[in-house]
Amino acid sequence: MTAPRRHGRWPGLLAGAVLAAGAGVAPAQTLQSLQRPGAPLLLAAKGSFFVGGERRLATPNQVGLFGGREPGHVTVGQMYVEYMLPQRRAPTAPLVLLHGCCLSGKSWSTTPDGRPGWDEYFVRHGFAVYVADQVHRGRSGFDPSTSNDVRAGLRPPDALTRIDTLNEETSIWRAFRVGPAYGRAYPDSQFPVESIHEFAKQVIPDLYDGTQRPNPNLDRLSELATGLGGAVLVGHSMGAGFVLEAAAATPGAFAGVVAIEGGCPFNREPFSDAEILNLARLPILLVYGDHLDADTGLDFSWQPGFEECRAFVRRVNDAHGHATMLHLPARGIRGNSHMLMLDRNSLEIAALIEQWLRRNVRRPAPR
C-alpha cells in the first residue's frame, strides 16, 4: 500500500482553499496565472484539419438552418486534428496524441496551472505533433440524430447515450490519485491541486457509447497515420486503450505506440494471439504513475489494469516484440497522478518518453 493517511504537502493554504471551494467560494484563477509562457516558439507550421467521417443525409428531425429545410447531407464521425510542425525536425515519426475519457485534446495543451503542455514540449524537441479530439466529442462533434429522434418521439428515451462525467471529489481527486480524500493530497503528490477547478473545466460530454463497431476512433487513427506516412500513437487512459487496439488491428500504419495509464486492453476482450503478433511488430512503451494500489475507498483500483499491462508486456515480448513498462516509481519518480501530463513534473516524464522515442522509433517509420 502506498497511500499515506496524513495530510499532503499543502495542508494549510491549499487544502483550505479547496475545501472552501467546495462551498463555491474559491476565487477564480486570473488569466495571467493561466498564461505563463516560456521562451519564444518557432514553428515550421501550425494548423488543423479533419480526418474521415461519414457523409449522409440529415435525418428529417435535424433541421438545416438558414432556410435549408430541404433534405441535405451532413457529416458525422470525423476526427478533428490540430498540428504543429517543428522548424528543426528530429529523426523520428510524427506523434499523434489521443486524450482519455471525458476529456479533449486540451489534455495535451497548457496545464491547469498555466505551464506548457506536452504538445509544446515535443514540438520544441523536434517532433511533428498532431493532437486529436476523439470522434463524438469536442471539435470532432457528434451524431445528434438519436437525440433529435427521441425528442420527436420516434425513439424511446433510453435510446439516448448516458453521458457520464468526472466529478471533482471522487473521479478526479480520489480515482485519479491526487489524494485519499477530497482536499487532502498525497504528501508526494505532483498534481497541481490548487488548479483542481481549472482541470475540472476540461471535462466535457462524450457521445461515443462504447458499443459502436467498428469503433470510429480506431479507423480515424489508422487513416491519419497512413496519411502522415507513419506515426507514433500516444494515448492516455481510454485513449491508451484505443491506440493499442488500433495498432493491433493495422500495425503497418504506425511507427510505435506509447500507452499511458490505460488497460491492456481497455474495456474489451483480451488481445488474441494474432493481435499480439501484430503488436509485436511495433515498439511499445507503457507508462504508469504512482499510488496505483492506494485504497481510495472507491469500487475502483488501478492495480489490476497495471498488472494486466505487465502481463501484456511479457506476452508481446514472448512473441519477439519490443514492449517496455515505464513504471515511474520504479525509476524513483514518485507522486504522479493519472493525469501525469498535467502534473508538476510533467516535462520530466515527457523527457523520458522522448528518450525512448529517439532510441526506438525511426523515420520513415512503418514496418
Place this chain on the structure above:
Amino acid sequence: MTAPRRHGRWPGLLAGAVLAAGAGVAPAQTLQSLQRPGAPLLLAAKGSFFVGGERRLATPNQVGLFGGREPGHVTVGQMYVEYMLPQRRAPTAPLVLLHGCCLSGKSWSTTPDGRPGWDEYFVRHGFAVYVADQVHRGRSGFDPSTSNDVRAGLRPPDALTRIDTLNEETSIWRAFRVGPAYGRAYPDSQFPVESIHEFAKQVIPDLYDGTQRPNPNLDRLSELATGLGGAVLVGHSMGAGFVLEAAAATPGAFAGVVAIEGGCPFNREPFSDAEILNLARLPILLVYGDHLDADTGLDFSWQPGFEECRAFVRRVNDAHGHATMLHLPARGIRGNSHMLMLDRNSLEIAALIEQWLRRNVRRPAPR
C-alpha cells in the same frame, strides 16, 4: 439582383466532382492538401485555458466515472479559449475571435483547402489572438443534465434541445451564398468549392438553445476581455450577434467590435437607446460579403439583416459613435460567401480589417 443564372467558374471538373460526391463517391482530400504551410511562424507564446463556468453538484443521473459514484461537483458553462501571442506586438488590443452557428473555433484556423486561417494571419501581423469555442459546444463542452434526465424518464423528451445543422446542399451551398444551386457556384465565387465536404466537417452540434438568460457567452466574453485588460471582439454570424450584444451590455470591457455577417441585433429585440449609447463608446466595424440579395429559392435572405445593419450604423453614428460598414462589393471585392474567412481571398479581407484596427483601436484599449 446579383445572383447570376449561369454556371460558375468550375463548371466542368469541380461541379462534376461535387455532384459525384452527392452520390458519396468523391475521393477524400489528402492530408498533404490539407496542410499547406507558409513561412515559419515565430510566437512569443501559445496555449489554452477556460474562462468562467458554473461549478455545481452533478445530477444523480450523471455518473462520476472510475468508481466515483458518490455525489460530486462538475463545471458547466465554461468557455474554451486558445491563444497565440506575437513576438513583435502591434500597438493594438488583443483580438477575441468568436465563430458562428453550428461551428467552432476551427472557423478561424486552416481553411478547408489547407490555407492559413485568420488566427495565423493576425498573429503574424502582431496581434495577440484568442480563439474561443462558444459555451455549450466544442471543447467548451455542454451541460448534459437534461439529456440524462430525459433518458431516466424524469423529464419529457421534448425537454431536449433540438440540435439543428448546416446541410451541404441548402444551408451551406445556397444559404451561405456559394451558388444558386448545389454543384453550381456563382461565376465570381470565392468559396473553395472543391473543399465543400471538408468544410461540412466543421459543422458540430450546438447545445445552447438560445433561450438561456443571461446568455453565458456574453458573460464569458466580458470576463475574458476584462482579464486581458481590454480586447477587440471579432464575431461571425451568430457570433457577430453575440459580440455586439456583449459590447452593448459591458462596453467598458472591450476595445472595439468587428461584427461579420451577423444581424444588428441577432435573434433578439432591437437595441435600446441605452444600448446604442454604450455601443457608441466603441469603434465598430461591420463586414458583409457579396450576393446578399440573391434569390436562392429558400425562405431566407441576407438582405434584411444587411439593411438592418446599415440602419444600425446610422443609429450608432447619430449617437456620436464610430460605426463603419465594410460592404466588400462596394470596395470592388466580389464573390464572397458567408464564410468569407475561408474564401480564396480571405487574407485580402483580413488585411482590410487589420487596416481598420490599426487606425481605430489603440492599446491600452478600454475607454
